[in-house]
Amino acid sequence: MNFNFLSPVPDSVLAYNELLSLQALGRRIRIHSEQNGIPDLDNVNVAIIGVLENRNDVNYIGEDFKLDEIRKSFYSLFPGSWNVNIADLGDINKGESVEDTYFALKEAISILVKKNVIPIILGGSQDLTYANYRAYDNLIPMVNIVNVDAKFNLGDSTKPIKNNSFVGKIILNQPYNLFNYATIGYQTYFNSQEELDLMDSLYFESYRLGQISKDITIVEPVLRDANIVSIDLTAVKGAEVSLRQKYSPNGLDGKEICAIARYAGISNKVTSFGIYEYKPSKDDEITSMLVSQMIWYFIEGVNYRIKDDDFSDDSSYQKFITLVESEELVFYKSNKTGRWWIEIPFLSEVNNKLKRHTLLPCMHQDYLDACNNKVPDRWYKAFQKNCV
Incomplete structure (x- = not known):
């Protein structure tokens, strides 16, 4: 298995992990370290992959970022009564070009999904969802994507791909594998009328923030039907995240985003799950803890999957x-x-x-x-x- 493009979890995170309770998640998962290399994936159900790529963010000004704080927060949590084996495969660093990063991510997801391991992708910019989608080209004939986002991200597909226009590329670039695209938590004032009309004309689904806040259960069937779930952290309301992460005073609250993550986990069809647009800062504990809890609820959902869609009996x-x-x-x-x-x-x-x-x-x-x-x-x- 060729994972040589993955860099190990930093020693500083491993040192932090050594100080945690023996019952903590970090002491119970298989971690890619400099010392021991990539862990054995036999019987692993879920694998975390960081992707340190944000160059196609429309606001990119050359800054790098790390996922250390998310790892520390996640490792410090306690598992539920789970039968799920978890691995942390480390990070995909920026390639020579963004296309190189896409290729590495596509390869990693393809290998994992073929092995029945669900990748949890922690990313920079959300255009990485395009690489996630392309990983399915040789896996299944038609793909359903759910995007938890304040915006549709359709954009102008004739222009180079960006984190606010990757869906247009997914729809229009060959091979055409997209069957359904659903947006959960969109806020109307962030989307042009043309985009709203296009979503309707393509018979794609969209759920307004207000609908979800009234009844979160309406999104369960959509997530049950998804292969890929992509979450943009800007869909979370500003009060729930740290200063650099704030985007809008309105948005999903912590309970709602965790409920969505759990629905995604319970779905028998979801085979990859991504959380994007993370922007670390010095006052970052709150965002990294929220992302950790989203991962926790997704894994909790995976643990409780029930095969209930075989209608031959x-x-x-x-x-x-x-x-x-x-x-x-x-x-x-x-x-x-x-x-x-x-x-x-x-x-x-x-x-x-x-x-x-x-x-x-x-x-x-x-x-x-x-x-x-x-x-x-x-x-x-x-x-x-x-x-x-």
């Missing part, structure tokens, strides 16, 4: 059929978890992107809406995407 689910505007909608409810799915029909006469009956995660409320003759929004968008 009739005794494992209940099936409900309802008629909406002459359209037959078929719902499934897992007996194990009580989670719901809705069937997207296969249209034989159309060049169907998914080639089979596909089950789309949904909520109980979607079934109740269908019973009241209202077509669920997620079903409508997925159905339209299949017809394109």
